[in-house]
Amino acid sequence: MRTLMGYIAGLLFGLGLAISGMTDPARVLGFLDIAGRWDPTLMFVLGGAVVTTFIGYRLVFKRLKPLWGDAFQLPTRQDLDAKLLGGAALFGIGWGLSGYCPGPAIASIGGLTLPLFAMLIAMVLGWFAARRLSAS
Template sequence: MKAAMGYLAGLLFGLGLAISGMTDPARVLGFLDIAGAWDPTLMFVLGGAVVTTFIGYRLVWRRGAPLVGKAFQLPSRRDIDARLLGGAALFGIGWGLSGYCPGPAFASIGGLSAPLAAMLVAMLAGWYLARRW
């Protein structure tokens, strides 16, 4: 049941990315181009996600326990270290250069292109290196 719920959540997330147009790297790069032809679409998608998450968390916390699982699994670390800052910087650089972040990249695999393949290979290499470090 836990795996099915994870699959359903991932499917819903991927559909949301596709419907909102966030799997198009040109749209993301247009959002990042504040000095040129700025596209505010991503701001509205992110704003909708923040509002939905805000309301959703309030509803979920009232339950006291998750529907699937024994307890909520929340991160316990709150420190900011060089690995976190370096990873965030690399993520931002990769996102700005390619127009993809991991969710839209995986959602776009059906239309695999050379830039998308390069981004996925770089992301997997970074993931592997972070695990070995």
């Protein structure tokens, strides 16, 4: 049941990304271009995500445990360190250069282009680098 729920959640997430325009790198880059031809339409997507998450967390945490799991898995660290800040900076640079973040990039694989392929390769290399750095 957990696997099925994971697939359903992933499908809903991917559909939401596609319907909202988050899989269109031109729209994302337009949103990030605040000093030029700014496209504010994704502000509504981000705002909707924040409101949904806020309400969802309030409802979910009224339960003692998840419906299809033994316990909630929440991060325990709350400090800012160089790895977190460096990772956030790399994420932002990659998002700004390509117009894709990981979710929309994976949701866009069906329409694979050379820039998307390059971004996916860089993302996978980043995962391996992060694993290697965290082990040391």
